[in-house]
Amino acid sequence: MRTAFFRLARADLLARPGQTALTAVAIFAAATALVVTLALRAGLDDPFADAMAETRGAHMAVYGELSDADVARLAALPGVVASDVRSRRNDQARLGGTTVEVGLETLPATNAPVDRPHVTEGRRPAAPGELLVERSFARETGLHVGDRFALGTVVGLAVTTEQATYPRWDPGLVWAPAVDAPGRRVGVRLQDPEATDAFAAAARRALPGTRLAFTDWHGVRDTITDQTRTNAIVIGINTLLALFAVGFTVATVISGRVLAQRREIGMLKAVGFTPRGVVALLVGEYLAIGLVAALLGLIAGAAIAPLLLEPMANVLATPTPSALRPLPLLLALVLVLAAVALFTAIPALRAGRVNTVDALALGRAGGSGHASRAARLAAALRLPTVARLGVKDAFTSRSRATLTIAALTFMVVTLVAALSVEATFHRVIDDPALRAKPWDVRVEAPQALAAVQDDADVAAATTVAGLQVTGPRGELEARVLGDGFQAFSYAVPDGRMFAKPGEAIAGRGLYDALGLDVGDRLTVQVSGRPVTLTLVGRHVEPDNDGEVLIFPAASLPEPVEAAAVIANFTPGSDQAAAARRIEGATGAQAELPEEEVRGERADIRPILFGSSLLLVAVGLVNLLATLLLVTRERARDFAIFKAVGLTPRGVLGVVNAGGAALGAIAIVVGIPLGLLIFRGVMTGMNPSEGTDVIGTPGPFALALCVPFVLAVTALASFVPGRTAARTSTATVLRAE
Incomplete structure (x- = not known):
């Protein structure tokens, strides 16, 4: 029996290589988008906690002119589980025509127990005159790896949780292999990270008369979190929409193809297959496609993800997370295969319950003999005949059309969300008071x-x-x-x-x-x-x-x-x-507050555009799969149309009209839905600002969604339209 199952599945896949390849491409696109999405989501859960773990950040830092005995007393205070000391002094440096204050510290060892900077670009200094520069300070002052200035040569950039991002916190941090200074910084990690006030009080008692300054990790966390909250919310919205779009794509492509196999299912039942056997055969068949396509998608996603993870790390002031974490990759594979199995089993079970005679009779036409509401509406609007036929064909399978519209709608929602982000940044740039900075x-x-x-x-x-x-x-x-x-x-x-x-x-x-x-x-x-x-x-x-x-x-x-x-x-x-x-x-x-906001917008644009482009690609594959299935199911109808005089150009127009109808509905639903979702999520996730800072795209910006979506539908319609137009009428009708 297993051999028969294998042979039937292999024969079905090889009988329609185009459909098999398209299904694989859809799953590949979904898996790629899912890997990138999960990688981004993993970096959003608690970015500051990730940075603290990566750098072994101090829970409290003490600054002052401290002797070795003073350092030993601080390290021996109750609750201290690890400590590290380094020399530090503040210098003045001329950068970009401006004098800035620089905090120059001794570079800690790579295995330092506390506050070891995480190198994100270049390398660690190894010789006198070489410097490691904190990343936000370098970005603000225009320093790059290889640049020289008064203190030395920049050989690397790093992130740290010693202080929040520059210039919100200053001076700018720079590390060198050796620093001669009377001042020292002692960083400690505590058994109870919340016991910072108790530690500060104990430090003052241990060193009476010594002038001490403290940095509490809570202050660093709050500043970084406040700075990055809006950007994290924006990225979170985009990734959430991507997850929905991936699910709808897999559902549409798999369910649509299974429903198109009614005749094959009828034949399987005629030769003795039970409904359970039909489901097992089809699930195994599509899982085989899904496994190969998903593995390739994991590779592609892991290659693409760093292009978005690096700018996200810059936005969130954290180390760049790896795209090769086993858990997100495994989760992506499991989710894709589970979606394939689910959306194969449900329509297969429904089709397997159809009477065998009815399944054979339905054949490829599969659908209701009555005109859909969309077709009746097209007729009521007196649209051209070609457009009416296209609308009718697009809604031959109501469930598949609904899923396709949903996937395209999420694509539109993502575009509207991206436009809303742009509008919000424009609003804040024009009015710095919305950032609580009412000055120029x-x-x-x-x-x-x-x-x-x-x-x-x-x-x-x-x-x-x-x-x-x-x-x-x-x-x-x-x-x-x-x-x-x-x-x-x-x-x-x-x-x-x-x-x-x-x-x-x-x-x-x-x-x-x-x-x-x-x-x-x-x-x-x-x-x-x-x-x-x-x-x-x-x-x-x-x-x-x-x-x-x-x-x-x-x-x-x-x-x-x-x-x-x-x-x-x-x-x-x-x-x-x-x-x-x-x-x-x-x-x-x-x-200049305006320049700060412009910088944030420049940082977040690659993430928005990259994730939006992924969703557009997923939507394109989804629509292409739908229209190819429609073309295959309606092959007999197209042949009859051509026999009575419809030209190949007319056939292409029918397919284009069907795609445009699906895209038009997605536009009508997606634009207001996108505005509502963006506003609702921003309000729910950011109650301190809520709707006070949200910008709404203008009518012209929203109108740009229309030609964009229609261009996507036209591109997706091109291949199935040409296929239908070139099909031989005699061959199709003779087969019937």
Whole structure:
């Protein structure tokens, strides 16, 4: 019996090599897209945790002029399970015409127990004068492997969790084989990673009178997570859509081909096969195709994935994950084969239950003898005869047409999501207040206020400082603006911007965490002294889950040290040129929020376009498979049409019209669905910003989906259309 099964499956596959090859191509495309998708998803689960594990990141770092005995005391504190010490000093370096501060550290050993930088490009320094540069610092300052500057030659780039990405955290990190400096950095890993406050207190008790500075891993994590949350959500949306598209593709191609084999199933039943035997035969047949195609797809996916994983790692500030992880590859193979088996068994079981005589009689026509609703609609619209025939043929199998439309719809949804991402970035670029940065330039030099105000293109300038305040439920992050804050209006969708000392605005997360509403009063402790503020508005806040409080510095009983100077330029000024002048006048780096957002957009574009291109390819294969099956099933009808005068061009038009009908429905459904899905997922996954930052593509941008999808359908229709047009009428009718 097994031999008969094998021979029948082999004969069926070889009898239609074109259909077999197309099925294999569809499974190959699905497996490739699935591998890339799972690789991206694996990097999204907890990117900071992956970076911490890869670099053996410290839970707490202590900085100061420490002796060997001091280092030993810190390493011996309760709860410390590993430690590492390195020399460190801060230097000034001239990069890109600007003087920047550099944190130069001794390069740790490759097996260092704590904080070993993960090299992402180039190599580790091995000789004096060679440098390893932290990746975000290199990207911001334009450094590449091989470049030389005052401190030495860059031989490699690396990621670390010592601090968050530059310039949000500074100075920029650089490692050298040997650094002579009085300052030292001690990184420790704790048995309980949450016990950082207890460790800091113990360190101060162990080294009384020593000036110490601390970096807590929680602060690094929160900053990196806040910076990358939106990008991670965007990538997550795309990968989720890709998973759905892959499932629909496998379902459409396999189910459609099985349903097209009604006559063969009838013949198998006529010679004694039970419905269970028919299902077993077809499942085994398609699993054989699926196994070969899926293995090839795994290889292709593993080769393509790094092209998207590298830019994703740049966006998420993490080491580039490997595309050859066994678990995602094995999961992809299992999912593809399970989908093949499922979507073979269901239609095969349905077809196997059809009466043998009916199955033989249905033959290749397979379908209802009544015109579909789409065909009736085409007739009611008085479309040309060729278009009516195409619509009728496309909906010969309602289930297959539905699956194909669903797959094409997900392709449209992905395109709309990509357009929505572009629109969102455009909106944020045009209005930096949506990033809680309502200024044109920020200078990390609080003493430079007068120099900034003196620039001819500066319309207004003030200072900004960050500080920790104590609220009703613990520590809160706060920002205070100096005199002239009225020129720097945050985006406040609820309530209004503060107008005088004693008023404040806060992010959604703070309102939710403290159970407050706009108009309530909040008392916080600043340096041990109470400050009562009236909450007059909710501002859009992407950082710290929206748990941020902002108010005028004049609200405080004592002045605080400013962290930076912020300024707005006069309309129409050359912001880049003005920033360069300010850098020259102050000797400090000038940060343009607009350029930061443009950089994020440039980083995420390869991921969006790459994953979207994969889905377009999957949709193309899906539609091609559907139309080839339709052409095969309707071969007799096409022959009759040609016999009564339909030209080969007319036959090609019929097939094109069927594909266009499926694509048109996908466009009508996919565009509004894409807008709703993008908005819903962004709101659900990013409640601190929600719909406040979402941009909607304009009508012209959305209209571009129409020619694009129709071009895809025309391309998919070309091969089956030419096949139908070239088929010999006499041969087909004689076979009938």
